[in-house]
Every structure is written in structure tokens, then in C-alpha cells.
Amino acid sequence: MTELQVLARRLVSKGRSLVLAGVTPKRYAKLLEAGVLETVDVTNVCSDLELAAAHAIHLLDAQTARA
Numbered sequence: 219m220t221e222l223q224v225l226a227r228r229l230v231s232k233g234r235s236l237v238l239a240g241v242t243p244k245r246y247a248k249l250l251e252a253g254v255l256e257t258v259d260v261t262n263v264c265s266d267l268e269l270a271a272a273h274a275i276h277l278l279d280a281q282t283a284r285a
């Protein structure tokens with residue numbers, strides 16, 4: 219298990235999510251190969267920081283609406 223998987227599981231256990239930014243197609247392939255995407259939701263893998271920030275805000279809004 220990779221450190222990213224450990225971190226993702228720890229966050230999920232606390233009701234949070236790991237959002238990754240700057241993931242190029244090459245990095246995505248490595249994450250897939252390493253099994254990281256079995257733990258990290260693929261929708262939380264973003265190509266740039268702006269997209270990752272917008273996605274994180276969306277996740278926070280959804281979580282707030284459920285509470």
C-alpha cells in the first residue's frame with residue numbers, strides 16, 4: 219500500500235477526501251498502475267490546481283448540504 223492510499227483511507231475514515239492536483243496522463247497511469255486509484259476516487263484526480271480547488275469546494279458544499 220502506498221502512502222497516498224494510507225492518507226486517502228485515513229481521510230475517508232474522518233469523512234474527508236483526498237483531491238490530487240497536477241496529475242498528467244503519465245502520472246495518472248502511474249497512479250493506476252500502483253493501485254492508488256483503488257483508494258482515491260478517480261473524480262478527485264485533477265489535471266491542474268484550479269480544477270482541484272473548484273472540485274474541493276464542490277465537495278465541501280455537498281458535505282455542508284448533507285449536514
